[in-house]
Amino acid sequence: VSAVEVTAAHLERIDAVDEKVHAFLHVDREGAMAKAREVDEKRARGEKLGPLAGVPLALKDIFTTEGIPTTVGSKILEGWIPPYDATVTKRLKEADVVILGKTNMDEFAMGSSTENSAYGPTGNPWDLTRIPGGSGGGSSASLASYEAPLAIGTDTGGSIRQPAAVTGTVGVKPTYGGVSRYGMVAFSSSLDQGGPCARTVLDAALLHSVIAGHDEKDSTSIDQPVPDVVEAARNGNVAGLRVGVVKEFRGEGYQAGVMQRFDESVELLRELGAEVVELSCPSFTKALAAYYLIAPSECSSNLARFDAMRYGLRAGDDGTHSAEEVTALTREAGFGDEVKRRVMLGTYALSSGYYDAYYGSAQKVRTLITRDFERAFEQVDVVVSPTTPTTAFPIGERADDPMAMYLADLCTIPSNLAGNAAMSVPCGLAPEDGLPVGLQIIAPAMADDRLYRVGAAVE
Ligand code: GLN
Numbered sequence: 039v040s041a042v043e044v045t046a047a048h049l050e051r052i053d054a055v056d057e058k059v060h061a062f063l064h065v066d067r068e069g070a071m072a073k074a075r076e077v078d079e080k081r082a083r084g085e086k087l088g089p090l091a092g093v094p095l096a097l098k099d100i101f102t103t104e105g106i107p108t109t110v111g112s113k114i115l116e117g118w119i120p121p122y123d124a125t126v127t128k129r130l131k132e133a134d135v136v137i138l139g140k141t142n143m144d145e146f147a148m149g150s151s152t153e154n155s156a157y158g159p160t161g162n163p164w165d166l167t168r169i170p171g172g173s174g175g176g177s178s179a180s181l182a183s184y185e186a187p188l189a190i191g192t193d194t195g196g197s198i199r200q201p202a203a204v205t206g207t208v209g210v211k212p213t214y215g216g217v218s219r220y221g222m223v224a225f226s227s228s229l230d231q232g233g234p235c236a237r238t239v240l241d242a243a244l245l246h247s248v249i250a251g252h253d254e255k256d257s258t259s260i261d262q263p264v265p266d267v268v269e270a271a272r273n274g275n276v277a278g279l280r281v282g283v284v285k286e287f288r289g290e291g292y293q294a295g296v297m298q299r300f301d302e303s304v305e306l307l308r309e310l311g312a313e314v315v316e317l318s319c320p321s322f323t324k325a326l327a328a329y330y331l332i333a334p335s336e337c338s339s340n341l342a343r344f345d346a347m348r349y350g351l352r353a354g355d356d357g358t359h360s361a362e363e364v365t366a367l368t369r370e371a372g373f374g375d376e377v378k379r380r381v382m383l384g385t386y387a388l389s390s391g392y393y394d395a396y397y398g399s400a401q402k403v404r405t406l407i408t409r410d411f412e413r414a415f416e417q418v419d420v421v422v423s424p425t426t427p428t429t430a431f432p433i434g435e436r437a438d439d440p441m442a443m444y445l446a447d448l449c450t451i452p453s454n455l456a457g458n459a460a461m462s463v464p465c466g467l468a469p470e471d472g473l474p475v476g477l478q479i480i481a482p483a484m485a486d487d488r489l490y491r492v493g494a495a496v497e
Pocket residue numbers: 147148149150172173192193194195196197198225333447
């Protein structure tokens with residue numbers, strides 16, 4: 039089939055279902071078809087094509103796209119058209135990927151359900167009354183609804199892996215520094231990491247290898263060769279691999295059917311020749327608390343740039359208000375409740391007199407979590423856990439209860455704090471509700487290939 043046929047088929051699918059799913063904030067029909075035609079013409083002329091030529095993709099609306107709106111799910115960037123491409127966008131274009139459009143997300147990637155989007159929630163294609171996870175619910179829903187075969191997400195505390203788990207798709211948070219953050223709107227810079235989303239482990243690997251690798255425009259980008267994730271995904275051999283099961287990733291709040299599928303996955307790995315080792319990582323119980331100080335602190339600093347002067351929305355600009363009032367009115371109108379909550383929390387945690395007690399303590403816990411992982415990886419090659427404590431919950435159920443919402447990331451946050459690599463891969467449906475369950479695989483920094491090896495084995 040031609041790239042034009044594939045692209046047209048996906049655009050038709052979007053037309054047929056996206057009114058209900060609402061995975062997309064913006065569909066770039068003309069741009070996608072133009073790219074597809076370009077690919078077909080190049081192919082006809084025998085010209086060299088990129089490694090993912092003609093494959094459609096859904097891009098989270100947190101990556102800048104030259105000439106295409108980028109809202110980050112926020113009213114504050116409504117109407118802003120970026121003048122440049124993020125490095126991820128640029129690499130996708132160079133790989134001859136067809137970008138279908140921009141996907142829905144929690145505002146500024148703050149959330150676990152996509153309900154915090156200023157543009158309305160996304161439905162989970164398995165049950166439209168349930169959440170598709172967040173913040174990258176649009177990207178994962180676009181895969182589960184067959185609107186796109188590939189997607190890109192970002193993961194600060196779980197926003198690639200948690201949506202993957204609850205939609206029955208694959209999502210990978212590469213090693214921190216593995217994928218460039220240039221042009222990815224910043225939430226919490228020491229945690230944010232872009233990565234691939236797909237329906238199979240091999241598809242995720244092919245996308246990973248296209249977007250990853252050193253970028254001089256991102257000072258935290260790792261200047262080392264990208265691990266061979268494609269070979270690992272094709273290989274899938276786990277014989278002799280040491281797999282760690284952490285006892286802190288279990289207990290109160292974990293759904294029975296999620297634990298059942300998790301235990302079966304561990305059993306499967308054992309049958310395939312892996313050696314299973316029980317571990318304890320005591321600091322993991324404090325990860326959520328540390329994250330909810332560090333991430334809001336960094337966001338309070340990053341979001342200061344939305345001052346009504348530089349980008350997007352400007353409220354109260356009628357000649358009767360001072361510049362300071364315009365900034366305040368714009369932030370009042372442009373930011374949603376969760377964003378305001380975090381900016382206030384972060385500003386408080388960083389203020390003089392409180393800094394040591396809050397931000398300082400959280401950084402110490404972060405170090406302890408990193409050490410727990412270091413000790414674990416002396417004994418095992420990968421750690422596995424459920425990706426989420428429960429399957430997809432109903433839209434609205436946790437919307438007014440931030441603490442309940444934050445619990446969705448209980449298992450994913452430690453890897454962001456330590457900066458290592460992690461994947462969610464489907465491992466069956468929970469017997470009690472028939473909804474997808476994700477297995478999380480965690481590997482040391484720059485050993486991303488191990489995720490794909492194990493993911494391919496259990497897929
Ligand atoms: N749910 C977490 C939060 O709200 C993680 C979000 C993310 O990874 N972007 O911060």
